[in-house]
Amino acid sequence: MTFIASLTEKGAKVAAHRPWPRVVVDADTWRQAMLGIAAGEATLSSLWSDGEAVHMALAAEPATRLLVVSLPCPDKRFPSVAATHTPALRLERTIRDLYGLEPEGSPDPRPWLDHGRWGVRQPLGARTSDPAVGDAYAFLSAEGPPLHQIPVGPVHAGIIEPGHFRFSCNGEAVVRLEERLGYVHKGIDALMQGAPLDKAAKLAARGSGDSTVAYGIAFARAVEAALGLEPPPRAVFLRALMAELERLANHFGDIGAICNDASFSLMHAHCGILREHVLRVCDTAFGHRLMMDRAVPGGVATDLASAGAERLPTLVRTVRRRFPELIELYDSTASLQNRTATTGILEPRLARQHGAGGFIGRASGRAVDVRKAPGYAPYTALSFEVPVRQEGDVDARVWVRIDEVKQSLALIEQILDRLPAGPIRAEPASPPTGGAEGLAFAESFRGDILAWVRIAPDGRVAHCHLRDPSWFQWPLLEAAIEGNIVADFPLCNKSFNCSYSGHDI
């Protein structure tokens, strides 16, 4: 019997949870789950709370089977998962900040998203008022005569999101990087509580703007799972079309930006042109350049405009003609390769431990993609490959993205060939008495987004948890930069391109 199957039998199954089981367990079984994750018998896919209990999503490797394990916390405490499995640490600190549930035995007592600026402590728990003067934050130390610190942020030099990086350096070499995030915390968990489905979908779509389509799909699929709602086939295909266009746009933007950070602006300019081509077709096809608020519970909000349908094959042809030249340029420019090859190496062991998804995981040997496993429509009926590399450096992350561009182009062609006719939206059904719960994934360009939703009997959202892939990728950036020179940090950071907004939520 697999580890996940044996855990499933040890808990009380929650009938309202779909499609994978959720079981309520006691503290002993919770600890067994913790130890199983630490031993690599399952991957931690998320850890969150609703104030009453803590929930842990576990996935088999690959994620063909999933389980949510829930531990009620009547005395406001739970055994720390991070005590045996560090990737859980920031999620756990967040639970303490927002809900006031104490992870017993946690290796880190510091707050995470709470900077002491909200005017309230435990905003989803005790809600005690606070003078909002800001907390001091004790960065981890790296001490000794040759070491010095470089503080960077929250306001960075480029047009990027805010966060603080604290480098401890020995000359030019980075000895330790510590991230401090939470600057763009908007309180989405709280805003979700009691929100009607349409407003909740809009909030979810703004989890991370660059992945707005994937967020929309993840949230919609979680709601549909909870309500037993079947989106029409045309809507399912249109969602995938939007998701692949979003992936293309982001890959072009980032491949160019990585090269720009290696002072190769020609690639940046040409990739920027390709990105703009994609966004303009998205605008024509779906009425919004980023296709925000298009994937909604029950289907999609906008049908594919005929002008857009005509321009899509041209877009695919243009990219197929222009992109190989850029790949050749990347591959044959020694000064670029000099910067990207063997820079910022992420060990496969760490990628596996953190369950890192997307191009970060795949560039370090982890062949995961939620479009394949657990898989969802329409991808289960489409043919595509998941590119994997072993090197784990900046170069490998660029190559995974180059290869994914080719896969997305092929997917767009298949979708256009097989796009079914018919309605684009099914009206959300009213939830059963007692409410309903759903769990779903969507593969964003950055990796797997997990969405968990509990719908109240009145049809509103009682609780929603959105886990960005960045939660498990940000800590890996700290590991990948170690021993590299400070000047290579922008390159490493861009090759990871974690979301601040998606993480800070």
Added chain:
Amino acid sequence: MRKLLFESLFQSALTEAPPAPDDAGLAELAGRVDRAARRRLGRSLSIREVDAGSCNGCELEIHALNNAFYDLERFGLRFVASPRHADVLMVTGPVTKNMRQALERTWAATPDPKWVVAVGDCALNGGIFADSYAVTGGVSQVIPVDLHIRGCPPTPTALLKGLLALVEDASK
């Protein structure tokens, strides 16, 4: 690389004609800041972008202003790395409470005369995040704003219209 450069000799320019300045933007700007100060700066403005809690959608479209189609620099507008080099702060997001102090400090570090452009629906009034414990509810809650550019996110064309209104107004 030679092939790419050679091909570009035979291609027409990608850069497009500028849109007309935004009338609503001009109206909002009228009389807000001393005209004499604006004249001294002429048509050339340096912009420092500050993300004060956006979902990063606005940043994507602000980035697009630098691509070959919009080519912001031809209007004398350029993004700079430091607020000390900036004439304009371009602020996105509902201004999260965790970013409030950083925004205030960035504003204080920007030399006078300066303008603040709030970009996006959440920068206007907090947008969909307005009711949260974690946001202040818009840029004007924290620093004085000279121009709002709406949209979720505003398109590069909308951004360009707003910025051109600022330049037009500054050079009057």
